[in-house]
Amino acid sequence: MSFDDQLPPKTRLLRAAAELLANSDGSPVSTRQITKLAGVTAPTLYHHFGDKEGLFDAVVSAGFEEYVAGERDFAPSGEPLEDVRRMWDNHVKFGLTQPHLYLVMFGNIRPESRPSIVADAEALLEEMLNKAAIAGQINVPPREAARSILAANVGVTLMLIAEPLEDRNLELSTMTRDSMIFAVSTETARGAATDDSGKSSVVVAAIALNAALQASHSDQLSSSELKLFLEWLHRISSSS
Amino acid sequence: MSFDDQLPPKTRLLRAAAELLANSDGSPVSTRQITKLAGVTAPTLYHHFGDKEGLFDAVVSAGFEEYVAGERDFAPSGEPLEDVRRMWDNHVKFGLTQPHLYLVMFGNIRPESRPSIVADAEALLEEMLNKAAIAGQINVPPREAARSILAANVGVTLMLIAEPLEDRNLELSTMTRDSMIFAVSTETARGAATDDSGKSSVVVAAIALNAALQASHSDQLSSSELKLFLEWLHRISSSS
């Protein structure tokens, strides 16, 4: 029932809290559950952490170490913007594998006591974007870019967490990611300079036609034909 | 102390909850506070709303009406992407003027009970983006674009709410907004459907797609499929 009896109560509390936080599916975790699993009584918790939130903050810092470790782990690829992409993906992955921890870190927004976590994550991103800035690859100040990208990153992750598991579409993440990175980057080669300008105009036209068809309920095609037609359009327009 | 004694308890509960929710600075609002302010007792609340969350949901729907009203209020400018910008700004403004309501609507994410609000907001955005798609102004399907933009919009708003009032920088919002819109937009209509005459945009799009398909030798469809596809396109585009 209770934890490793060898370890000091402070550690047992931390582990118990982390475990319960990780296994409870979003529902709140009570101090009584934690202290029971840790094999201690209530005052011990408050002696060491002052607060339920204090305990959670401690858990979060531990979780954040893990997060930061993940963000730093890969060797810089020499391509800063590519590293930013990996940081983004790592962020989303962290949020999806540890949603409860993530919600405490980024979702549970209390005014005034804004967790320093967010600032730290921002700094991490900014650092990488700074390299991109030095390489002349972005067209906005790194700090602003970092804030903007992180905001979008958090928004996407929260949205994915909120979605039922079966229809979680990670494309939302990659698409938003690339949109944000593209927007701050200097490579203005917007299809006009790329060799697939013809293909991209196919995509644009297909999307436009798709939308127009659905809006106008065209009666030029039978419903079954229309269905197949739209499916093909989708195939074309979703391959970019 | 208590509310308008004339009004029915249900209304008084709604107003009391809304007022407390609006004035409590992020700290949770208890049912006892609400019922006391409304001048009723606990069972009345549960009779009408079943649940604390049910009451909050009701408050939120009222708030959402307001939100939607704000999103629809301005006349379409004829420039869909400009309207999307206004929807974004309106979203942020709503979040900042009613942060508590906003947190209940978008921030307080519980798995599986995802508020339909998010889906509704998504639909609203998608509707506008659909117009942009018809006008050939975006290069991703409207649904995906809507999800992506909304995610970023929520992320930005949450980040702004979490920030202390004095150093809230709205530029984060405009920058992220324009980044997202820029990333999904085609900037140059590129010969695709220009909405010069409303319904005929279907025809214009079909013609453009037809030309583009033949020019690019798309391999997304088999040759026989392509043949049929082009025939249908012809049928559509040749109908006035």
Next chain:
DNA sequence: TCACTTCATATAGCGTTGCTATAGGTGCTA
């Protein structure tokens, strides 16, 4: 007019929550 149902509200209280006043035990230093 009188039962009968239905809706709406109140009384009282259950179980759980975060947290604490108080006291006792333990080990270290003097």
Next chain:
DNA sequence: TAGCACCTATAGCAACGCTATATGAAGTGA
């Protein structure tokens, strides 16, 4: 041995969301 921190436990408070039960009001049919 005495004193002093440090750490933990007993017991319990106030507040929480919620409900079993009862009471009143209003309408309905005989």
